[in-house]
Amino acid sequence: MSEPVLTASALRKTYLSGDRRIEVLSCVDMTVLAGESVSIRGESGSGKSTLLNLLAALDAPDSGEVFWDGKPSIGTEVRGTYLGMVFQSFYLIPELDALQNVLMARRMVGRVGSAEKARAKELLAKVGLVERAHHLPSQLSGGERQRVAVARALMNSPQLILADEPTGNLDEKTGDAVIELLLGLCAETKTALILVTHNAAHAAKTNRKTLLHEGKLHDVV
Numbered sequence: 001m002s003e004p005v006l007t008a009s010a011l012r013k014t015y016l017s018g019d020r021r022i023e024v025l026s027c028v029d030m031t032v033l034a035g036e037s038v039s040i041r042g043e044s045g046s047g048k049s050t051l052l053n054l055l056a057a058l059d060a061p062d063s064g065e066v067f068w069d070g071k072p073s074i075g076t077e078v079r080g081t082y083l084g085m086v087f088q089s090f091y092l093i094p095e096l097d098a099l100q101n102v103l104m105a106r107r108m109v110g111r112v113g114s115a116e117k118a119r120a121k122e123l124l125a126k127v128g129l130v131e132r133a134h135h136l137p138s139q140l141s142g143g144e145r146q147r148v149a150v151a152r153a154l155m156n157s158p159q160l161i162l163a164d165e166p167t168g169n170l171d172e173k174t175g176d177a178v179i180e181l182l183l184g185l186c187a188e189t190k191t192a193l194i195l196v197t198h199n200a201a202h203a204a205k206t207n208r209k210t211l212l213h214e215g216k217l218h219d220v221v
Contacts, residue, residue, distance in 0.1 A: 002033040002034040002035060002036065003033065003034055003069075003070075004031050004032065004033055004034075004067075004069075004070070005032055005033065005034050005068065005069060005159045005160045005192045006030070006031070006032040006055060006066070006067070006068055006160055006192070006194075007030070007031050007032075007066070007067045007070075008028060008029060008030040008031075008054070008055060008064065008065070008066050008067075009029055009064055009065050009066075009067075010027050010028070010029065010063065010064040010065075011025055011027070011028040011029075011030075011051070011054055011061045011063075011064035011065075011066070012025055012026055012027060012028075012061055012062045012063045012064055013025040013047070013050055013051075013054065013059075013061050013062055014062055023215055024047040024050050024215060025047050025050060025051060025054070025061070025215050026214075026215030026216055027064075027215075027216065028051060028064070028212075028215070028216065028217045029217070030055070030210075030217060032160065032192050032194060033192065034159065034190065034192055035186075035187075035190040035191070035192055036192050036193075036207050036208065037183060037186060037187075037192070037193040037195065037205075037206040037207045037208070038192075038193070038194050038195070038206055038207065038208045038209075038210060039194075039195045039196075039197055039202070039203035039204075039205075039206040039208070039209050039210065040052075040194065040195070040196045040197075040210050040211075040212055040217070041197060041198065041200065041203050041209070041210070041211050041212070041220075042198075042211060042212035042213060043213075044198070046212045046213065046214075047212055047215065048164075048196045048212055049164055049165075049196065051196075051212065051217075052162050052164050052194065052196055054066060055073075055162060055194065056079070056083055056085065056162055057073040057074060057079060060074065068082050068083075068159070068160075069082070069159065080105070080108050080109035080156060081109055081156045081157075081158065082158055082159055082160065083158050083159075083160055083161070083162060084105070084152075084153030084154055084155070084156065084158040084160070084161040084162070084191075085153055085161070085162050085163075085164070086146070086149050086150055086153045086161065086162070086163040086164070086166045086182070087149070087164050087165075087166070088164060088165040088166060088167075088168035088169055089169065090137070090142075090145045090146055090148075090149050090169070091149070092137040092145055092148060092149065092152075093137075094136065094137050094138060095136070096136070096137075097133065097134045097135055097136055098124060098129055098132055098133050098134070098135055098136075098137075098140065098144075098148045099117075099120055099121065099124065099133040099134060101137070101148055101152055102120040102123060102124060102148060102151045102152045102155055103116065103117065103120045103155070104152065105152045105153070105155035105156055106120070106155055106156060109156060116155075119155065120151070120155060121133065123151035123154055123155060124148070124151055126151070126185060127147040127148070127150055127151045127181060127185075128147065129144060129147055129148060129151070132144060141174075142169055142170050142171075142174065143170055143174035143177065143178060146166060146167075146169075146170060146174075146178050147178065147181065149166075150166075150178070150181060150182055150185065154185060154189065154191070157189070157191075158191060159191065159192060160191065160192040160193070160194070161182075161186060161191055161192070161193045161194070162194050162196075163182060163193065163194065163195045163196065163197075164196045165196055165197060165198065166178060166179070166182065166195070166197075167179060167197070167199065167202065168198075175199070175202070176201075176202075179195075179199075179202045179205065180205075182195075183205055183206070193206070
């Protein structure tokens with residue numbers, strides 16, 4: 001049986017709105033196994049992005065714990081190599097070409113040499129963009145920019161990729177292609193994936209489906 005790459009236990013998160021305290025997440029538990037893909041759906045404002053930020057240790061829960069590979073994520077220095085992230089808005093650096101944007105994931109955690117450059121080019125080939133390696137983001141379509149973001153997320157061979165509405169800025173056909181690419185590459189590399197999406201068809205393609213409703217995470221059969 002595969003080992004967990006991520007475990008969340010009893011996560012709670014509240015926010016203040018004026019003098020009101022709003023509970024967004026209430027006692028959320030989650031386990032993701034190595035190589036597993038899990039989707040999270042929920043209504044707008046249900047706390048999906050909040051949950052993803054807690055799982056990525058980009059924000060701290062009011063209570064509860066998150067573990068990466070059995071170790072507490074809080075204060076960790078390994079985020080850049082343990083996690084890859086894909087966002088709705090791409091977050092490519094506009095002054096850097098596609099190849100350098102992919103390499104930026106490596107520059108954030110260490111040295112970039114010939115082996116790293118070769119890997120970045122290999123990843124761009126896998127996402128169908130090797131011939132666009134030296135194009136700036138402004139010269140790429142939305143779908144191409146998200147393909148660069150997928151390659152960047154895989155650059156450091158992470159154990160887990162967190163994808164937050166990765167097709168939100170794409171048309172239906174392009175979004176479908178990006179999801180197929182993301183799921184295919186994660187399966188090929190045995191990388192676990194948590195996919196936050198509002199799209200039921202995209203969620204249905206993951207190994208396990210969950211729904212975030214009224215602050216709790218429910219498995220969907």
